[in-house]
Amino acid sequence: MSPAASQKVATAAGGPQAVDLTRVRPYGDALDDGAVMLSFSLPVPFGPEAQEAGRALCRQMGLREPQVYHAHDLGAGFTYLTLYAKCPHTIDFTKISVPSLAVAKLDRKGIDDLWARHFERRLRVLGACTGDDAHTVGIDAILNLKGYHGDKGLEAYRAFEVFNLGAQVRNEVLLGRVRELGADVVLVSQIVTQKDCHRTNLAELIDLAEAEGLRERVLFVCGGPRLSHPLALELGFDAGFGPGTQPSEVAAWIVQELVERYA
Amino acid sequence: MPAAANANPAPLPVGFGCPALALDTGTVERGRSLALAIAADVQRFALQHSTVAIERTVLRLCGVAGATLDGVPLANVVVDQLHAAGLLREGTAGPFVAAMLATGFDALGLARAVAAGHVDLRVHAPTWHGRSDVANLGATLVQTGVKRILDQRARRLEGLHSQGMALQPLRYVIVATGNIHEDVVQARVAVRQGADVIAVIRSTGQSLLDYVPDGLTTEGYGGTFATQANFALMRAALDDEGARASRYIRLCNYASGLCMPEIACLGAFERLDMMLNDALYGILFRDINMQRTLCDQRVARRLSALAGHIINTGEDNYLTTADAVDAAHTVIASTLVNEALARSCGLQTWQLGLGHAMEIDPERPDALLFEIAQAALVRALFPDAPIKFMPPTKHMTGNVLRGHVQDTLFDLVGVLTGQSIQLLGMATEAMHTPHVHDRYFALEAANLVFGGGRALGTELQFTPGGRIEQRARATLDQAVALLDGMARAGLMAALQRGHFADIARALDGGRGLDGVFLRGERYWDPSEPAIDAALLDLGHGSAGGAA
Numbered sequence: 001m002s003p004a005a006s007q008k009v010a011t012a013a014g015g016p017q018a019v020d021l022t023r024v025r026p027y028g029d030a031l032d033d034g035a036v037m038l039s040f041s042l043p044v045p046f047g048p049e050a051q052e053a054g055r056a057l058c059r060q061m062g063l064r065e066p067q068v069y070h071a072h073d074l075g076a077g078f079t080y081l082t083l084y085a086k087c088p089h090t091i092d093f094t095k096i097s098v099p100s101l102a103v104a105k106l107d108r109k110g111i112d113d114l115w116a117r118h119f120e121r122r123l124r125v126l127g128a129c130t131g132d133d134a135h136t137v138g139i140d141a142i143l144n145l146k147g148y149h150g151d152k153g154l155e156a157y158r159a160f161e162v163f164n165l166g167a168q169v170r171n172e173v174l175l176g177r178v179r180e181l182g183a184d185v186v187l188v189s190q191i192v193t194q195k196d197c198h199r200t201n202l203a204e205l206i207d208l209a210e211a212e213g214l215r216e217r218v219l220f221v222c223g224g225p226r227l228s229h230p231l232a233l234e235l236g237f238d239a240g241f242g243p244g245t246q247p248s249e250v251a252a253w254i255v256q257e258l259v260e261r262y263a
Numbered sequence: 264m265p266a267a268a269n270a271n272p273a274p275l276p277v278g279f280g281c282p283a284l285a286l287d288t289g290t291v292e293r294g295r296s297l298a299l300a301i302a303a304d305v306q307r308f309a310l311q312h313s314t315v316a317i318e319r320t321v322l323r324l325c326g327v328a329g330a331t332l333d334g335v336p337l338a339n340v341v342v343d344q345l346h347a348a349g350l351l352r353e354g355t356a357g358p359f360v361a362a363m364l365a366t367g368f369d370a371l372g373l374a375r376a377v378a379a380g381h382v383d384l385r386v387h388a389p390t391w392h393g394r395s396d397v398a399n400l401g402a403t404l405v406q407t408g409v410k411r412i413l414d415q416r417a418r419r420l421e422g423l424h425s426q427g428m429a430l431q432p433l434r435y436v437i438v439a440t441g442n443i444h445e446d447v448v449q450a451r452v453a454v455r456q457g458a459d460v461i462a463v464i465r466s467t468g469q470s471l472l473d474y475v476p477d478g479l480t481t482e483g484y485g486g487t488f489a490t491q492a493n494f495a496l497m498r499a500a501l502d503d504e505g506a507r508a509s510r511y512i513r514l515c516n517y518a519s520g521l522c523m524p525e526i527a528c529l530g531a532f533e534r535l536d537m538m539l540n541d542a543l544y545g546i547l548f549r550d551i552n553m554q555r556t557l558c559d560q561r562v563a564r565r566l567s568a569l570a571g572h573i574i575n576t577g578e579d580n581y582l583t584t585a586d587a588v589d590a591a592h593t594v595i596a597s598t599l600v601n602e603a604l605a606r607s608c609g610l611q612t613w614q615l616g617l618g619h620a621m622e623i624d625p626e627r628p629d630a631l632l633f634e635i636a637q638a639a640l641v642r643a644l645f646p647d648a649p650i651k652f653m654p655p656t657k658h659m660t661g662n663v664l665r666g667h668v669q670d671t672l673f674d675l676v677g678v679l680t681g682q683s684i685q686l687l688g689m690a691t692e693a694m695h696t697p698h699v700h701d702r703y704f705a706l707e708a709a710n711l712v713f714g715g716g717r718a719l720g721t722e723l724q725f726t727p728g729g730r731i732e733q734r735a736r737a738t739l740d741q742a743v744a745l746l747d748g749m750a751r752a753g754l755m756a757a758l759q760r761g762h763f764a765d766i767a768r769a770l771d772g773g774r775g776l777d778g779v780f781l782r783g784e785r786y787w788d789p790s791e792p793a794i795d796a797a798l799l800d801l802g803h804g805s806a807g808g809a810a
Contacts, residue, residue: 041700072703074454076448080700103503132484136548137583137657146586146765166550168468197484225661225693243661243693 044075115159206236281681324408330477352783401789439464441483470642531570544577564608579620592741610751654688
């Protein structure tokens with residue numbers, strides 16, 4: 001038997017299949033295979049029933065052909081599962097829209113130059129970890145001279161006068177300082193997110209700022225590992241920055257936004 | 264076998280060893296003697312002062328426990344009444360014991376009566392001096408607290424003998440759900456997966472509370488409140504799991520922040536095995552006043568010495584803010600100072616869980632080599648101490664697979680350099696507090712690496728004069744140079760100049776200064792001689808007592 005007769009080798013003369021952006025689904029190693037991986041634990045004892053429960057749950061999620069790749073007895077009545085399944089659903093990628101920060105990338109000199117062209121005074125930036133949060137690593141990385149990954153913090157800019165209030169600042173105290181110092185910008189860092197305390201705390205800050213008539217006068221910016229620009233907007237902030245943000249990104253946005261608003 | 268309280272076996276098994284690192288012994292000795300001078304200076308200061316937290320600790324040793332219906336701990340009620348009246352300089356014990364004798368209440372009854380407004384301690388403040396009945400009752404009361412601590416120490420030894428000891432490096436994982444009941448579930452699963460130490464992370468902000476919350480707690484942020492009731496609940500669960508697993512499971516919490524000595528005392532009462540305890544950490548990272556916490560630390564460490572705790576120091580955090588490569592020597596300098604401070608409080612070598620982590624950017628070429636060099640250096644400096652090694656938290660990216668690889672590489676460094684306690688990194692670090700299976704991933708990896716790599720430390724050698732050795736020597740030289748400057752200026756001056764972690768703190772800044780006071784000439788704390796005597800009896804030697 002000749003090889004040609006024994007195997008049907010699929011050939012595609014036109015190269016890879018074109019993606020239909022109105023009907024996109026997950027990709028593993030073939031377009032539209034819908035391959036997804038799931039990883040979770042169930043509070044049930046290890047055994048075939050636990051595995052079947054995992055598969056059933058995937059089917060309820062609308063996934064097809066769920067397969068348990070790995071099941072592990074965590075003990076004390078818990079089972080861990082890794083599953084792969086196929087997602088039959090599609091999304092229309094052409095309809096997706098995400099609010100993003102309209103900001104040109106500038107280096108420190110570019111930012112300071114832009115500031116110098118439009119302002120005659122330094123911009124007052126107030127930063128704090130608010131609520132119960134005691135983790136200052138994020139706010140320090142953005143504000144302190146040393147910065148983050150070789151990118152100098154806001155203290156290094158001529159454009160800014162920086163006040164870092166540190167950890168566990170109550171929202172009322174923060175707003176008091178905003179008023180006292182006549183701050184232009186407030187940066188709030190939230191690292192701890194248990195039971196969504198960051199959302200409550202950030203939303204409360206905006207409510208208080210509105211009640212005190214400060215909301216429109218000051219730029220409110222938040223940052224943290226579980227924050228993003230869309231979430232920041234939802235919470236009433238002007239901007240939000242997620243993990244890995246460089247100080248110069250924050251600086252560039254602040255100056256460009258204030259130029260647009262006031263200069 | 265029943266272990267007597269004063270039996271003193273090394274409660275940690277021997278580790279697997281570390282390749283020898285040729286260090287200049289003269290430099291090491293010089294570093295140690297400088298650290299001793301620095302520590303002696305701090306202890307002198309601490310002995311002249313007391314704090315509201317120390318006074319509350321004395322009351323707890325006397326049997327004061329619990330809180331008012333509003334949740335104010337009775338120990339706070341008593342101390343605050345005297346403090347507000349400016350009557351604290353001679354200590355709380357005198358007026359309190361005199362009031363007991365005058366009213367007939369026991370310690371707890373008196374604290375309740377004060378809280379209810381039935382007894383005014385200010386009336387008793389002038390009545391106790393020179394009275395032998397007050398001195399005798401005070402000594403008897405604190406002896407009850409000391410005995411409770413010694414009984415728990417003996418029970419730990421029994422547990423280590425009857426349940427068995429885990430091998431080093433001890434697998435240390437955290438639980439941090441905010442709800443103590445959920446923490447117990449997470450801890451039980453962690454033990455089933457191989458954990459040897461359970462650390463209950465505290466709710467963020469507890470370090471800045473000037474009281475210890477009371478009772479079982481189910482709400483917390485980033486962790487669970489440290490309370491006596493929470494300690495007891497977790498202890499019982501771990502004893503149960505230890506019996507099942509045939510190895511004693513150690514429980515860890517934080518004797519740090521504004522209630523440092525009080526929590527050390529409660530941890531001693533409830534048989535915690537490890538206490539994170541580091542004034543320098545609180546000063547730098549929680550902005551706690553340095554005078555306050557250095558005084559508090561002396562009492563906390565004396566109680567931990569008595570309790571047989573292993574203390575964990577917090578140098579691992581310095582390089583989250585300072586540059587990991589340029590500032591590595593600050594970690595080494597601080598471990599030497601912490602060792603000296605600990606010894607002056609009666610802690611023995613087997614209790615010194617000096618913490619270290621280097622937080623080097625894993626993408627930096629030779630990052631792994633430098634990590635090995637630093638870890639081997641700490642091991643070489645403290646060959647018999649249960650040093651604690653931690654993977655970096657600063658370089659976790661949210662890519663959980665990459666994070667898992669980084670953490671696993673640290674397991675390898677840990678076993679290669681013979682670390683005693685390995686804090687197992689979580690792949691989801693910096694994203695969420697660990698889920699039940701996050702610990703499983705970490706423990707499975709550690710079990711593989713520790714099993715497969717256990718002989719690495721004794722079989723491999725560092726190239727003499729090679730890069731690991733050079734790096735270690737250079738770091739040690741810099742550390743000793745830093746200690747030299749600090750010994751001249753003093754630790755408090757060094758902290759004001761920002762020598763550690765690139766953070767400068769003011770002598771009168773930070774939280775808790777209003778709770779510090781100079782001891783009056785007739786200051787009396789009956790627990791000091793009691794702890795001194797008990798430590799001497801245990802063979803802990805000089806323990807920084809008043810005498």
